[in-house]
Amino acid sequence: MAPRGRDFFVQDPGGTLGQQYNMNDTRHQSLFFVSLPELQKLCATTVTLNSWIPEAETRSTQIKICRQLLFLYQDILSAPVIGTLNQISVVMTIPFYKSGICQAYIERQGATLKAPQSVSPAILQTCLSYTLTARLAPRWNKAGHLLVQGKEFLSHSGRQNAVVVDLNVSERQLCISVEPCSIRLPPAELEDFDISANTLKLFDSNENTVIHQHSILSNWCYVLPSMKMGQIISISHIIPPESPFRSYTEFQMHWKNLYGYILPEDFGEKKIYFSVYFKPIGERFFTYPLSCIRSQPVQYLPRTDSESVLNSFLSDMKQNLSHLCGFPVKMTSKALYATQELSRALEIKSKHMKLASEMVCVVSLTEAPPRKQTLPNSSSCSMESSHWMEHLIKEPETHAFLSSRKGTEEMITGNDVKCETLTSKPASSIKESNLEISVKKGGARKRQKEENSGLKNVVWLPDLGWLRACEQISAIEVPPAPQLIIF
Numbered sequence: 001m002a003p004r005g006r007d008f009f010v011q012d013p014g015g016t017l018g019q020q021y022n023m024n025d026t027r028h029q030s031l032f033f034v035s036l037p038e039l040q041k042l043c044a045t046t047v048t049l050n051s052w053i054p055e056a057e058t059r060s061t062q063i064k065i066c067r068q069l070l071f072l073y074q075d076i077l078s079a080p081v082i083g084t085l086n087q088i089s090v091v092m093t094i095p096f097y098k099s100g101i102c103q104a105y106i107e108r109q110g111a112t113l114k115a116p117q118s119v120s121p122a123i124l125q126t127c128l129s130y131t132l133t134a135r136l137a138p139r140w141n142k143a144g145h146l147l148v149q150g151k152e153f154l155s156h157s158g159r160q161n162a163v164v165v166d167l168n169v170s171e172r173q174l175c176i177s178v179e180p181c182s183i184r185l186p187p188a189e190l191e192d193f194d195i196s197a198n199t200l201k202l203f204d205s206n207e208n209t210v211i212h213q214h215s216i217l218s219n220w221c222y223v224l225p226s227m228k229m230g231q232i233i234s235i236s237h238i239i240p241p242e243s244p245f246r247s248y249t250e251f252q253m254h255w256k257n258l259y260g261y262i263l264p265e266d267f268g269e270k271k272i273y274f275s276v277y278f279k280p281i282g283e284r285f286f287t288y289p290l291s292c293i294r295s296q297p298v299q300y301l302p303r304t305d306s307e308s309v310l311n312s313f314l315s316d317m318k319q320n321l322s323h324l325c326g327f328p329v330k331m332t333s334k335a336l337y338a339t340q341e342l343s344r345a346l347e348i349k350s351k352h353m354k355l356a357s358e359m360v361c362v363v364s365l366t367e368a369p370p371r372k373q374t375l376p377n378s379s380s381c382s383m384e385s386s387h388w389m390e391h392l393i394k395e396p397e398t399h400a401f402l403s404s405r406k407g408t409e410e411m412i413t414g415n416d417v418k419c420e421t422l423t424s425k426p427a428s429s430i431k432e433s434n435l436e437i438s439v440k441k442g443g444a445r446k447r448q449k450e451e452n453s454g455l456k457n458v459v460w461l462p463d464l465g466w467l468r469a470c471e472q473i474s475a476i477e478v479p480p481a482p483q484l485i486i487f
Helices: 055-072 094-099 101-108 121-136 197-205 248-259 306-320 378-394 432-440 444-453
Strands: 007-010 019-022 030-035 042-048 077-080 087-093 140-143 146-149 159-169 173-184 210-212 220-223 228-236 273-277 285-289 299-301 336-338 359-363 411-413 417-421 458-461 465-469 484-486
Touching: 042 094, 042 121, 055 077, 055 087, 055 101, 055 121, 055 248, 077 121, 087 094, 087 121, 094 101, 121 159, 121 306, 146 173, 146 306, 159 306, 173 306, 220 273
Parallel strands: none
Antiparallel strands: 007 019, 030 173, 030 336, 042 087, 077 087, 140 146, 146 159, 159 173, 173 299, 210 228, 220 228, 228 273, 273 285, 336 465, 359 417, 411 417, 458 465
16 A cells, blocks of 8 residues: 555556556545444453464464354454454443353353453454454455455456545544545456466466476465465465365355455366465465465555445445444434644534533634543553453442433533533533633634634544534534534
């Protein structure tokens, strides 16, 4: 992938090289926001696989169990623990954990389940990202950092639609960044690897012929779904003996179970298999069918129908994100776009906002956003969090999951930051004088800058920075649950 914001060269379908193309001109991140359930109503746990599983099968077993969990139980989010081959992170509601359903399944797999802990935004983001990617396949298939559209993308040679998706989870809301792309990711052909014509002719005529590494002059390839590079050791029609699979049907099942891929159907044609070596892994060879091999990286093309690709992806995503761990969620219907330099405060009247029982923060736009406080020692917090969650599950009577106290109202005052918790007042009761005082703060000089800048429809969101709405704020559906910060 070319670095964002830099010029790079695009290969068009005809193979013409040298067309310079600027990513800033065509790639735009569309931001959508989703309400989240209160994290106190969820718990996280870790699955550890049994040590007797053969080392060569550990990774595939990890992914299979992880995917089975999220497909068998819609109330579960899961993801392999990064940096491990035998652990899985799982997020679920506390009542679902107490039901014992998850524990029973894990025991049947010969695995163990750790004591539950509280859910952090980081864990939720990891599990949600993996779960969403898994459930979108095969309509959207992972290829490197992209999700490529279509069940038959493996055998498609022309232009294809794809998106880059990033998730950002805070305490109360999820931000989804979607970036439409137009790409080419054509299937590899044996000629791409500089194999002599005589060798290819012999290979086509005899099923027992094996093309060895010394006959493959360009022996580097890209493998799906990671698009990592490996070295081709051999090419054959027969599955190598070191492969755990014995038929093409087993390959099809493997790729469907692990990645959601739909490999091309078997029409009785000769199959071609690659033995690939990855230096970081060691002397072990991995077998790939030709359809999962690429001879070149992703080729980016000028995007002409971004809106249709975006709408298609959003439609599929909403079907898979109507509920989160059993809780219904709502997503904004209009996109926001990130901006880098802003100097004018946003003037929003309270009648545009649906803010019942939520916090309204009024911050001077020209001041730096409030910084998060430094957390105490992480290890001690993690241990305390674990004991706290375990105690809650053992004592369901405890009313510790109340997100706010009824009938309370408090004002927090900091450096140019005022936060007021509204518990029973409707949105229309917010006094506009508070907004006016905050926006006017700074004197005539600041107001003059605001008048000259001409920027509208701008909001600040935690960890994301300044955002500008593509349409009027009043036309955007604001989720009732997330915290919304306005200026």
